[in-house]
Amino acid sequence: MSPSSLPQAKILPATTAASSNVSLERQLVRNLAQRSDRPALLWLASWLTALAVSGYLLYLTTATSSTLLFLAAALLLGSILTVPSYAISHECAHGTAFRTRWLNETCLWIGSLLYFEEPYHRRYSHTRHHTYTWHVGKDSQMPFDTPMTLKGWLLEISGIALVIYETKVFARNALGKFSPQTRGFTPENTLGKLKWGARACILIYATLIILLVRGETWVWTYLLLPRLLGGPVMLLFTLLQHVELKENSPSILESTRSFTTSAIGRWLYMNMNNHIEHHLYPQVPFYALDKLRQAVENQVPPPDKGFWRTNLEVLSVVVRRSLGMGTKARGLRQAAHMVVSAAEAKKGKTSPFAHKTTL
Amino acid sequence: MATQDSEWIFVDTVDALDEEDFMRFDHGGETYILYKVKGEMFATDGLCTHEAQHLEDGVLIGHIIECPLHQGRFDIRSGKCAGGPVCEHLNTYRVKIEGDKLFIEL
Ligand code: FES
Numbered sequence: 045m046s047p048s049s050l051p052q053a054k055i056l057p058a059t060t061a062a063s064s065n066v067s068l069e070r071q072l073v074r075n076l077a078q079r080s081d082r083p084a085l086l087w088l089a090s091w092l093t094a095l096a097v098s099g100y101l102l103y104l105t106t107a108t109s110s111t112l113l114f115l116a117a118a119l120l121l122g123s124i125l126t127v128p129s130y131a132i133s134h135e136c137a138h139g140t141a142f143r144t145r146w147l148n149e150t151c152l153w154i155g156s157l158l159y160f161e162e163p164y165h166r167r168y169s170h171t172r173h174h175t176y177t178w179h180v181g182k183d184s185q186m187p188f189d190t191p192m193t194l195k196g197w198l199l200e201i202s203g204i205a206l207v208i209y210e211t212k213v214f215a216r217n218a219l220g221k222f223s224p225q226t227r228g229f230t231p232e233n234t235l236g237k238l239k240w241g242a243r244a245c246i247l248i249y250a251t252l253i254i255l256l257v258r259g260e261t262w263v264w265t266y267l268l269l270p271r272l273l274g275g276p277v278m279l280l281f282t283l284l285q286h287v288e289l290k291e292n293s294p295s296i297l298e299s300t301r302s303f304t305t306s307a308i309g310r311w312l313y314m315n316m317n318n319h320i321e322h323h324l325y326p327q328v329p330f331y332a333l334d335k336l337r338q339a340v341e342n343q344v345p346p347p348d349k350g351f352w353r354t355n356l357e358v359l360s361v362v363v364r365r366s367l368g369m370g371t372k373a374r375g376l377r378q379a380a381h382m383v384v385s386a387a388e389a390k391k392g393k394t395s396p397f398a399h400k401t402t403l
Numbered sequence: 404m405a406t407q408d409s410e411w412i413f414v415d416t417v418d419a420l421d422e423e424d425f426m427r428f429d430h431g432g433e434t435y436i437l438y439k440v441k442g443e444m445f446a447t448d449g450l451c452t453h454e455a456q457h458l459e460d461g462v463l464i465g466h467i468i469e470c471p472l473h474q475g476r477f478d479i480r481s482g483k484c485a486g487g488p489v490c491e492h493l494n495t496y497r498v499k500i501e502g503d504k505l506f507i508e509l
Contacts, residue, residue, distance in 0.1 A: 054434070056455040058472055070460065077462040077471075139474040139487050143464065149486075171473040171488050175454055231453075231490045327462055327471045 059177040061324040063294040066343045073325055076332045076339070079143035083331035084135075087314065088151070091132075094124045099266055106265065115273070121266070122274025123312070129158035130278045131314035131330075137167040140329040141314075157245060158271065159278075160210050162217060164234070164241045165226070172229040174326055178286050178299035180399045184229055190399045191382050192287055194366040197359065200283060203275035205401070217242035280355050281312075284348070285319045287358055290379035291398045296323040301377060302337070302347040303354050317351070320344050348377055364389075371395070411499065411506040419505065420444075425468070427459040428507065435507060437498060438479050440466055444498040445479040446507050452484075452491035 057063060102117040133155030135141040136148045156163040169184040176182035187205055188196045199205040216223055217238045222230070230238060256263040290298040302320045309317065314330040316322060321336045321344070328336045348354040357376035365371045370386030372378075384393050414428050414437060425438040427449055434449035436458050449457055451470040460471040467485050469476045475489030482493035497508040 054450060054455060055457055058454065058456065060472065073460065074462065079462065079464055139469070139476070145476075145486055168488055171454070174472060231488075234488075234490055325471070327460070327469065327474060 056175070057294070058175045059179070059294060059296055059299070059323065060174075060326075061296075064296040064324060066297070066324050066340055068325075068339055072339060073328070076325070076336050077140075077327040077329070078332075079140070079329060080331075081143045081147060083329070084141040084147070084151075087311075087331075088132075090311070091124075091128050095121070098124050102266065102270070118265075118270050119273045119277075122270030122272070123277040124274070125158060125267075125270050126274030126278040127281055127312040128314070129155045130282065131155075131312070131316055133159045133161070133163070133166055134170070134316065135314055135330050137163075137170045138326060140327065157248060160206065162214060162238065162241045162245050164230075164237045165213055165217060168230045168234070168238070169226075174323065177296060177323055178289065179292050184225055186286075186399055187401065188287075189397055189401055190287075190291055191365060191371075191395045191397070192358075192362045194362050196401075197283075197362045201276050201279050203272070203279060206275070206279070214242050214246055218246055281309075281316075281351070283358065284317075284351070284354055288361060288373070288376060288378045288382045290381070296320055297344055298379065299323075301354075302344070303351060304347050304349055305351040309351050317347070345377060349375055365395070368392075368394070409508050412509050414498075414505045414507050416503050417500055417505050418503070423463060425459070425463055427457070430507075430509060433509075435496065435509075436468065436479075437505065437507065438463065438468070440479070444500065444505070446496040446498045447477065447479055447482055447493040451475055451477075451489065452493060453487075453489045 061067060098117070098121040102121050105114040105117040132141065132151050136152035136155060139148050141151060142148045152163045152167070156166045173183050173185040178186065180186065187209065188200045213226070217226065220239050222235055222238070226238065252263050252267070284301055284303055286300055289301055293299045297320060300320045300323050303317050305313070305317045315333040316330065318333040318337045321333055321340060324340065325336060354376060357373045361371050361373050361376065368389055370384055370389045372383045372385060381395055384395055412430055420426055420437060420439040422439060422442070425436050428435045428437055434457065436447050436449045438445045440463070447468070449459065451458055451472070453470065453473060453475045456470055456472040458468050458470060462469040466479050467476050468479050470487070470489070473488050475487035476485040477483065477489065477493045478485045482495040484490055484492055499506050
């Protein structure tokens with residue numbers, strides 16, 4: 045029997061390299077997917093150092109009377125706290141950050157608590173995001189309406205959408221009243237983990253609130269305020285992953301975006317700007333994504349140019365869409381149905397919603 | 404695991420597998436993986452029990468095979484789940500070498 049005959053039919057189709065017509069030699073992928081603790085431990089040490097330094101800077105500003113300096117330092121700490129907490133939570137949900145399992149699981153908890161999602165829910169909902177990337181009704185991580193409007197952008201980037209959605213998930217899961225979506229991606233015998241995970245998280249968040257109410261102002265100064273201010277920075281990173289791209293495509297090349305960013309951006313985001321590459325081969329850890337990018341370079345679209353530039357283009361598109369204007373971006377990669385020309389817009393043409401969130 | 408009706412099926416010659424290596428083997432409409440770790444041979448089902456992805460594209464980390472799609476982990480010696488989103492064990496199979504030939508008991 046040929047290796048790809050009958051058993052192939054039993055393999056569940058998922059959005060990966062195979063469904064995107066991308067292929068690399070199996071041995072090369074295996075080599076890229078090799079695990080080591082060292083890169084993530086070095087990254088972790090650099091993160092903790094950056095947190096300590098930016099935390100100290102914030103402390104220094106508390107001695108000045110400048111609110112602006114204080115807020116700038118809080119934003120700096122918040123960005124360093126929040127973007128990496130998302131990134132490490134994501135990498136550890138995959139289990140690819142460290143070779144050693146307990147390091148992965150510990151960092152999954154810390155990262156997810158800071159990011160504001162129960163760790164097991166994070167892991168299971170993310171599996172569905174990989175199986176059905178950007179498929180309406182199947183992908184459990186499509187947080188905003190597509191095509192995106194200015195209202196959707198504001199809800200997303202402010203963090204309001206995230207807080208509302210995750211608060212509901214915490215409450216439901218802690219009570220054991222799982223949504224059909226959660227039941228859809230979580231094996232029945234694992235729901236208990238999600239319930240107790242949600243309860244543990246609520247206990248930790250409640251403890252922080254009680255400390256704050258009892259006058260422990262450090263909770264606000266060094267944790268809550270920076271987390272709130274850093275949230276939009278994190279969400280500007282995550283927004284770029286799929287916004288303006290095609291829903292319901294088997295090809296990751298059509299549904300997902302990679303973008304270039306500075307060394308600091310790549311460090312904060314653990315190289316997840318190589319997002320197409322990550323979805324093609326999710327078994328490859330963050331520290332090998334640059335090599336993977338080079339390996340698939342001639343099979344994937346070029347990355348969009350720059351974190352700020354790409355975000356400004358997205359914002360420009362969503363503003364124009366909300367004003368009933370043309371939505372063709374200059375450099376941003378967009379799915380064909382996202383684009384309405386200025387002439388069509390004048391005649392009242394709009395892109396119908398492919399996906400509506402229920403907040 | 405093998406039953407009374409099981410039989411030894413020829414897979415390949417032993418040199419088909421390097422040290423710390425694994426390969427796919429299809430037989431009778433089913434698919435399997437054979438592994439060589441520290442000189443010992445192991446065999447499991449080929450499809451992950453979570454969402455039926457083929458483990459031939461996975462990562463071998465010591466005695467752990469990790470699924471390529473969501474990184475569910477199994478111990479290849481017992482087939483038991485060893486982390487990630489998986490919660491159903493893999494079946495394991497006996498492997499033997501005769502001369503330079505590799506067999507799996509199915
Ligand atoms: S398909 Fe293997 S872990 Fe999900």
